[in-house]
Amino acid sequence: MGDFDVVVIGGGTGNKVALAAAERGLDVALIERGPIGGTCVNRGCNPSKTLIHRADIAETIARADEFGIEGDVGEIDFEGIVHEVTETVDGKSERMEQTDRDHDNITLYREEARFVDERTLEVGSGERVSGGKVVVAAGAQPVVPPVDGLDAVDYLTSADALRLDSQPERMVIIGGGYIAAELGYFYEALGTSVAIVGRSDLLLSNEDREVAATFTEIARRRHRVYTGHEATTVSRNGEEITVTAEDKDGREISVTGDALLVAAGRRPNTDSLDPEAAGIDVDDRGFVKTNEYLETSAENVWAQGDIAGNYQFKHAADREAKYIETNALDGEREAVDYSSMGHAVFTSPQVAGTGRTEAELRGDGRKYVVGRCAYADTVMGKALKEQDGFVKVLAAPDEGTILGCHIIGPDASTLIHEVLLSLASGSGTISDVTDTIHIHPTLSKVVLKAFEDVNRTDSVENP
Structure with a gap:
């Protein structure tokens, strides 16, 4: 031994x-x-x-x-x-x-x-x-879900999809989370026709619902998107793979492609x-x-x-x-601090977030105020011709504490970091951002304006 x-x-x-x-x-x-x-x-x-x-x-x-x-x-x-x-x-x-x-x-x-x-x-x-x-x-x-016939076809997981020797003409993706979103974007941008079959009513359903809804709408312009559908059977006919899926009312759809990516989580x-x-x-x-x-x-x-x-x-x-x-x-006992934990999804547009979503705050019965700014309301947002992106801030109404921040738009994965820095400092307040001088006319002004909007909001959301 x-x-x-x-x-x-x-x-x-x-x-x-x-x-x-x-x-x-x-x-x-x-x-x-x-x-x-x-x-x-x-x-x-x-x-x-x-x-x-x-x-x-x-x-x-x-x-x-x-x-x-x-x-x-x-x-x-x-x-x-x-x-x-x-x-x-x-x-x-x-x-x-x-x-x-x-x-x-x-x-x-x-x-x-x-x-x-x-x-x-x-x-x-x-x-x-x-x-x-x-x-x-x-x-x-x-995760490989128990879909009838799946084990009889040569499906891809994320590991396989990153190492393909040849590009498929048509790809079907089972799953609507970040892996499906990222790889669907990669393949579509390089010329593959992509169809996404997800069982949740929105893609990226773990994100703040407003962000997820916006992303799903954008994804529909790029892909064939079937949300609210559970894959039930998979079959192959020659080089063609067919995925059959049902919605909650039992209505079926069939989607075909020459490659199948299973991106149903981990x-x-x-x-x-x-x-x-x-x-x-x-x-x-x-x-x-x-x-x-x-x-x-x-x-x-x-x-x-x-x-x-x-x-x-x-x-x-x-x-x-x-x-x-x-x-x-080293034999110490230091508790893990996740207070500044954020995440990002590398699609187009990018998605990033930290803290609680609006649905979670409502579920907790917690009062909150909302601040928003659209990319299009900033100089650089206009320069990028960005019509869909926005920053959404959730804050405690009295203390001005940051409860959550959610971004969809160009460079979201970078923009979220000034919010994470505020949270990591132990302060985590709206004023951490609004009191910081932001270089004009950088894209970070969209974050500043969203945080300033919190201070202009009088209405308190009551769950």
Whole structure:
């Protein structure tokens, strides 16, 4: 049996913890069945956002005539684009793995692992590995819903869709969340006809409803969108795949394409890990339960990232890795602070948000005021000819505390950060933004004007 000071399961953000432990002189086992770097480097953020940047360029060219400039998207080297991105992320993963292998204090196991006892795992063909401390960072994987006939066709998951050798002419996407939105945009912008079948009544249904409704309307201009439909059967006839779906009243639709992407969410990788054998509690969805210190129910076992399910974002996992270093490696007990947690969806337009949505505030029975500003009401918004985008602020009526901020429009992923900075400062007030001098006429003025609008709002929303 291999006995280590620290065992880290998962080479995504868990790799940061493994390296931090090794640099502290601890003897570390790092267990990762797939490429080092995990989902983000290999099958998620890095390749998807790099590919989506190509879509942004194609869209900019396609819109050039709106600005009096002749432009035309000619031939697209789809295979070359995907090959370049794949080569880049694979190279990064290989360099990360070599760093681990070269470190005197890290033993790398490129194997499947499962718990067999407290802080003890069986790795690969039967070797047992144990640690004085264990960090569970084994990530998540795509959900494949139980749709009749799905297992009989060659469907894609997000991992496959980022590495296709050839571009499909028509793609059907099952799912209406951020993966469906981002990859649907990428493929459509590069010339694929895309149909999206989502069971919620809006795309991006976890966003503030006003944002989701606006995004869904924009998506309908780009794709064939069927919201409120549950996929029931999938079949193949030659090269053509047909998805049949029903709405709540039982009315059917059939959508065809030559490629099918299943983007129905993600589930934790606890199914093969057998955490119960180590006394690690999971919730009814399979996520590892953690407390505010990222401790699990098992002594000297911590969990972080997607498998813990607190926030399924890479930046959340990165933040949690720092707390794992403090709590697990340095023996402290510092509670995780998620107060400045935000997120973004890299589509066109971009979507970003932080804090509560209006529906959540109503559900909590909390009073709030709303401030808004449309992109079109700013100089740069007009320059961009942006007609749909807006910033929406939700605030406590008396203290002026920021309860939530939601943005849809160009550069939303960047604009949200001044709100996150306010929240991170511990203040989190409307005046943090309104008292800041904003350079004129930057796009950030749309955020300023939305926050100023809160101060002009007399009406209080009563749930």
